[in-house]
Amino acid sequence: MKKYIYLDWNVIQYMKHEKVVEGRFDAIKFKSFMQSLKGKYVFPASEGHLKDLAATFKKENWSFIEEDLSFLKEISEGLMLGVLSNETLMPVKADINEEFNKIINEREIEPEFTTEGGSYQVDMDKLSRESLFRPFLEKSNGMLDANVMNSVLQMMWDSMDDPDIYKSLRKEVESLHKTVPNQDTIMNKQSPYFKRMEDFFNIGKINDLEELKEKFEEIQSSFLAIDGRCLEHLTKGQKIQNAYSLLDFSPLFRDKINKKNRPSNMHRDLNNLFFASDAKYYVTEDEATYKKSKFVARSLGLPVRVVKMDELRLGFTCL
Numbered sequence: 208m209k210k211y212i213y214l215d216w217n218v219i220q221y222m223k224h225e226k227v228v229e230g231r232f233d234a235i236k237f238k239s240f241m242q243s244l245k246g247k248y249v250f251p252a253s254e255g256h257l258k259d260l261a262a263t264f265k266k267e268n269w270s271f272i273e274e275d276l277s278f279l280k281e282i283s284e285g286l287m288l289g290v291l292s293n294e295t296l297m298p299v300k301a302d303i304n305e306e307f308n309k310i311i312n313e314r315e316i317e318p319e320f321t322t323e324g325g326s327y328q329v330d331m332d333k334l335s336r337e338s339l340f341r342p343f344l345e346k347s348n349g350m351l352d353a354n355v356m357n358s359v360l361q362m363m364w365d366s367m368d369d370p371d372i373y374k375s376l377r378k379e380v381e382s383l384h385k386t387v388p389n390q391d392t393i394m395n396k397q398s399p400y401f402k403r404m405e406d407f408f409n410i411g412k413i414n415d416l417e418e419l420k421e422k423f424e425e426i427q428s429s430f431l432a433i434d435g436r437c438l439e440h441l442t443k444g445q446k447i448q449n450a451y452s453l454l455d456f457s458p459l460f461r462d463k464i465n466k467k468n469r470p471s472n473m474h475r476d477l478n479n480l481f482f483a484s485d486a487k488y489y490v491t492e493d494e495a496t497y498k499k500s501k502f503v504a505r506s507l508g509l510p511v512r513v514v515k516m517d518e519l520r521l522g523f524t525c526l
Contacts, residue, residue: 211298212241212248213483214282215491216259218516223278232492232516240520241282251286251298252279253482257307258475264311276304288482294443296485339375405429410456419459423506427453443507444481450503451477460502462495480504486511490519 220226221234222241241250260275280303287301329349334341339362343355362372406422406429413419428438430453441449454460455473462473476493480500483489489504489511491497501513514522 209249209298210247210487211251211288211485212244212488212490212519213253213479213486213511214250215479215489215493215496216256217492218490219256219279219282220275221492221516222282223275234516237516237520240523244523248487249284249286249298250282251288252283252301252303253288253479254306254310255475255479255482257303257310258478260307261310262472262475272307276307279303296482337375339372407432410453411458414458416459419457420502420506423450443484446507447481447484447503447509448477450506451480451499454499454502460495460499476500483511483513484509488519489513490516492516 218234218237221232222238224234225238226232226234256279260272260279264272283303285300285303286298287303287306288296289299289301290296329340329344329351331341331344331349334344340351340355340359343358343362344351347355406425408429409422410419410426413422424438427449431438431441431449438446438449452473455462476496476499479496480489480503483500484504487510489500491500491513492515497513497515503509504511504513
């Protein structure tokens, strides 16, 4: 099987439009450089690319969609990444137009939320008025149990692309290291459930990259304890999703959230990292994606090297 290089959607678009940014990248030279590598590497398309394209889909823009699909077929030579049962990725021949049509016609499957743990009486006088938990706890007379947690998780899923809801959630998570150790609010600090989650609360206060690298595995395991999962039992894709999503609660990596950059963008970014996970190189020009993907790839021991266009092109030229 030929080795592959995975191109982020922004790189594909820059090549299509022959974009040059002085001091950053030259997409014209990069495309020519890619051609010189075609005997050694392939540049497959993926479901991640097609979902990036589908995110902007409107029937009135169909002619532009067709242009993008045509360029993607040219770059990939009709190859797409297939996912084997063990989540190994393999470039295979595919009808890219047909796969795109499947994506724009598919319905998103909603997850089923199940949480475990005891029930705890929350001191509502100490709970912030802005807390996302407050309306649900008021209905349960201040009793936090699995039903309340499930309701909160469902609300977050339903509101995932509401920037205000997501920013409130992120603010609440980032402040846990200040609020939880000082008082019994959302949970009983003496409970085994709290003890398992304690490391996760620190993600909002770590401002040193080396410290985050050192503690990240414990933070991941602590976060997974919310619904009783274990890091070692996750698939590769689940590990990538967990790690990438967690970084958005870190002051070192948080993305700016607004109406243009919605939380669903982050989901597509981590999806692209999954498809890049077996590649020799993952090429991106998005700074946040570059930083997060490098961190996650290192943390999880993924074999892919995350690079920018000129970083890869000039690196090969110097060999």
